[in-house]
Amino acid sequence: MSEELSNLIANVATGVWTPVLFLLILGGLFFFLYSRFIPYKYFGHAIAILRGKFNNPNDPGQINAYEALSTALASTVGMGNIAGVAAAISIGGPGALFWMWVTAIVGMATNFFTSSLSVMYRGKDSAGQVQGGPMYVIREALSKAYYPLAVLFCLCAMVGCLPIFQANQLTQVIIDIGVTSESIKSATFGFLGYTISTPKFIIGFVLMVVSAVVIIGGIQRIGKWAGKMVPLMIVLYFLCVFAILVMNIADVPHYLWMVITDAFAANHYRGEPALGGIIGGLIVTGVRRASFSNEAGIGTAPMALGASKSTEPIREGLVSMMSPAIDTLLVCTLTALAILVTDVWQTSGANGVTLTSTAFESSLGLTGKYLLLVCAFFFAITSLFSYSYYGNKAMSFLAGAKAGRYYNYFYLVTIVLGAILSMSDVMNIIDVAYALMAFPTMVSGFILAPKVLKEARSYFARMKQQGLL
Numbered sequence: 001m002s003e004e005l006s007n008l009i010a011n012v013a014t015g016v017w018t019p020v021l022f023l024l025i026l027g028g029l030f031f032f033l034y035s036r037f038i039p040y041k042y043f044g045h046a047i048a049i050l051r052g053k054f055n056n057p058n059d060p061g062q063i064n065a066y067e068a069l070s071t072a073l074a075s076t077v078g079m080g081n082i083a084g085v086a087a088a089i090s091i092g093g094p095g096a097l098f099w100m101w102v103t104a105i106v107g108m109a110t111n112f113f114t115s116s117l118s119v120m121y122r123g124k125d126s127a128g129q130v131q132g133g134p135m136y137v138i139r140e141a142l143s144k145a146y147y148p149l150a151v152l153f154c155l156c157a158m159v160g161c162l163p164i165f166q167a168n169q170l171t172q173v174i175i176d177i178g179v180t181s182e183s184i185k186s187a188t189f190g191f192l193g194y195t196i197s198t199p200k201f202i203i204g205f206v207l208m209v210v211s212a213v214v215i216i217g218g219i220q221r222i223g224k225w226a227g228k229m230v231p232l233m234i235v236l237y238f239l240c241v242f243a244i245l246v247m248n249i250a251d252v253p254h255y256l257w258m259v260i261t262d263a264f265a266a267n268h269y270r271g272e273p274a275l276g277g278i279i280g281g282l283i284v285t286g287v288r289r290a291s292f293s294n295e296a297g298i299g300t301a302p303m304a305l306g307a308s309k310s311t312e313p314i315r316e317g318l319v320s321m322m323s324p325a326i327d328t329l330l331v332c333t334l335t336a337l338a339i340l341v342t343d344v345w346q347t348s349g350a351n352g353v354t355l356t357s358t359a360f361e362s363s364l365g366l367t368g369k370y371l372l373l374v375c376a377f378f379f380a381i382t383s384l385f386s387y388s389y390y391g392n393k394a395m396s397f398l399a400g401a402k403a404g405r406y407y408n409y410f411y412l413v414t415i416v417l418g419a420i421l422s423m424s425d426v427m428n429i430i431d432v433a434y435a436l437m438a439f440p441t442m443v444s445g446f447i448l449a450p451k452v453l454k455e456a457r458s459y460f461a462r463m464k465q466q467g468l469l
Contacts, residue, residue, distance in 0.1 A: 006425050013428040013435075014284075018274065020435040021287045024297045027442045028106025031113050034449055038456055039112040039321050045469060046318035081237075081327065082376055083169040085335040086355040087427070088289035089345050092282045093268025094258045097336045099286025104328035107296025108321045114445045116317030116452045117141070118302035119310055127401035132306015134299040134441045135397045141448055149440035153299060154394035160433030161300065161390040162411065163211070163383065164418030168426045169353045170380035171203045171419040176357055177373045196420050204419025207384065208412050215388045215408055233378035234331065240371050241334040244363040248341035255340040288431060290332070291438070294324040298434050299441035303390050314459040317452070338363075384415065 039046075088096040118132035121140040125131050135150040179185050179199060187198040245252055262268060266282040274281040295301060301323050305316040335356060339345050342359045353376060360368035388411045396404035418426060463469040 006422070006428075009425060009428045009432070013431040014272070014274070016432055016435040017284060017288055020438050021284055023442050024110070024291060024438060025103065025106060025287060027446065028103070028110045028297060031109035031445070031449065032106045035109050035112065035453065035456075038453075038460070039109060039318055042318060042460070042469075043322075045463075046322055049315045049319055050322070081331045081335055082173075082356050082372075082379060083165075083353040084289045084427075085332045086339060086353065088285055089336055089339050090355055091269070091271045092285040093262055093266075093270075093345070094255060094336075094340055095262030095264070095266055095268065095282050096286040096289065097259045097333065098263030099283050100290035100328055100332055100336075103287050103290035104294055104296065104324040104332075107290070107294055107324040107328075110297045110442075110445065111301050111320040111323055112317040113449055113452050114297070114299065114441055115302045115305040115320030116313040116455065117445065117448055118306035119308065119313035119316045120451065120455065121448075122306055125396050125401045129401065131393060131397075133303035133393060133397075134437075134444055135394065136306065137302070137444050137448070138440060141451075142444060146444070149443060151398065153437055153440040154398050156433045156436040157299070157303075157394035158391045158407065160298070160430055160437050161387045161394070162414045162418070162430075163387050164414055164421065164426045165430050166380040166383040166387070167204055167207055167415045167418035168421060170207065170376055171200050173353045173357060173373055173376045174203055175199055176354055177369045200420045201416065204416035207381070207419065208415040210381065211384045211388070211415060212412050214385045215412065233375060233382065234326070236371070236378070237331065237375045238334065240360065240364070240368065240375065241338045244338045244360065244368075245334075245341060247363050251341040252337065255337060258340075259336075290328055291434060294327040294332075295434075296324045297442055297445075298437050300390050300437075302441070303393055304386070312459060313452075314456050317456075387411075 085097075085100075088100065092099075114134065114137075117137045118134070121137045122130050122132045123136040123140045135153050138146050138150040138153070175185060184199055188195050189198055189201075190196070263282070263286075264279065266278045269278045269282045269285075271281050271285055274284045291298060301320045305320045308316050308319075310316055339355060339359045342362045344355060344358045344362055357369055357372055360372040362368075364371065388408055391411055392404040392407050395407035460469065
């Protein structure tokens, strides 16, 4: 991609994200306060739902609540947790993590409202299959005047949910860690006037074939794979980072405090000013990376939860609320601390997944690098599986269920494309699409929030009467 086009995309991404930042943070704060903290009070109930206590195979939908959350987490707990957090720290320093926390906390309330709506106002696709998501909420619950928002959401979802970032960063970590020969790393070939990395192309092609096996099987197969792989990858990653933190335990309190103080000082911010200064730039960096990672307010989680077998929308809202907590407050925090306590964020010029790899190697040696490779593979491959479902649903909404199948083939081809592009170009393209997806999701959530709160009060009253709370 030419330098002029890269700069244009970067400027568009920054310009679009400035208003969306206010939409997500202030909108999430609105949901947080408007909910009267109800969803936060019932976190234990959400865990009971997730464990299958209320599963009914006869309920409408395609997958159970656990598989739906696993599908959502398979996309959110992905390379954004390894590479996206590293990008945020390399640009913003420790303070970026604080603004990621803020985004996640209010994002929990956002997910509660938007995912509850995705079950309250489910619709049917052209094949007669029950579906959910912001586009169906807009079509089923709002007037025709709002329908263009559903179209906008779907068009942006077909771009924002492409696998180019996951493929890009998984390819990079495989080359960084798994390929030792410099001659192989530097091998290239020409195509239509462009110079393409041979190892990146080969890795991208293999990833495409592996992904095709699962993706062509549809949401049921995706849900089953995600349900098996997500817990394993989170536990393995947690153990690796926990070992790094134990080895550097004396530095952990210092950096946790620095996360808070630097959030308002921006002493380590290296990016462009925004919102009137460098602190504004730091806030934008934290919110962008958190939104890319946990996707609260973007609309992807409601699409996954909308496929749950359930007649109780509030249950799916509670399950969805756990996604930002697991993704950002747990996994992203672990990654950030591993990078901070090892000091590679100051001593290494690396960015993205390479920075995280350097942190693992500095504490765990070569074993750490290979463990990260395993974690990165699981993180990225599950994301590759689940993102296809979102884009497929968007295409099916616009052009019919049969057209959704053709999106899958386009999606698989872009895995190879993502493998050979630069990280900055890939992140900016996704950022623009994600920002535009947030607008229809949040607007429909604001308008229909009273409906969710009314349903929540009714649901919890019924659960108390039945002795289930």
